[in-house]
Amino acid sequence: MGLAKTEIFTEQQNEIALIAKVFGHPARVAILQHLFKINSCVCGDLVNVIGLAQPTISQHLKELKLLGLIKGNVEGTSVCYCIDTEAWTDMKGIMIKFLDQDLPDTECC
Amino acid sequence: MGLAKTEIFTEQQNEIALIAKVFGHPARVAILQHLFKINSCVCGDLVNVIGLAQPTISQHLKELKLLGLIKGNVEGTSVCYCIDTEAWTDMKGIMIKFLDQDLPDTECC
């Protein structure tokens, strides 16, 4: 099928999965790390830094934008992308809550 | 292509993406949450809890096992799956380091 049965899971589970899916490609991880590093960016920049074709970068940016993690502002001929700090903080809270569950003191088997 | 160009990214970026990819499906999120909750589990249990067919659950468990996050021990006819606490802690460190990058004080645009 290739289609997840989202309707049988909780909203929280689907949300975690949606976030994680976006991080599930090294190009998007690299884009975010670069945005953190220079805190101001245009797509052309990224094409040089990452090493994928311009349409491919544009597509990855779109997915990050769809999740709300980055914002894009048109500035003349170029577009300035940057981290949406508020959205990032919200997302971080959701993910860390999932990652930081209490570990069992003893292995069960 | 459907194939990520992993060779152009750093080992760290690929590792984060691999971890995130595993969390990128609500069934695997649900499996992990259930394992955290009851701290001892068999696959049949999960089939009832999650609501997917047994081969599908088995497949998701395989991916979690491949990443090393869970361990499976055969116990008679059933298999006991549980979180690998050490691997989970290691993974958590990698992901939190990525999520917890310093946010820029000012939005750039």
Added chain:
DNA sequence: GTAATTCATCGTAATATTGCAATGAAGCAA
């Protein structure tokens, strides 16, 4: 031995993802 249970694996269909060439849209410079 047979039968029942539990889980893994195989095979397959439907859908999603990745990557890029080609093209389009919008702004700037002359």
Added chain:
DNA sequence: TTGCTTCATTGCAATATTACGATGAATTAC
């Protein structure tokens, strides 16, 4: 205007993912 730059979108091919029925392997119960 024309040309240039920058980025988005379209269209397509190759590959990956998801889900499940059918089947297989291993164990237990009798």
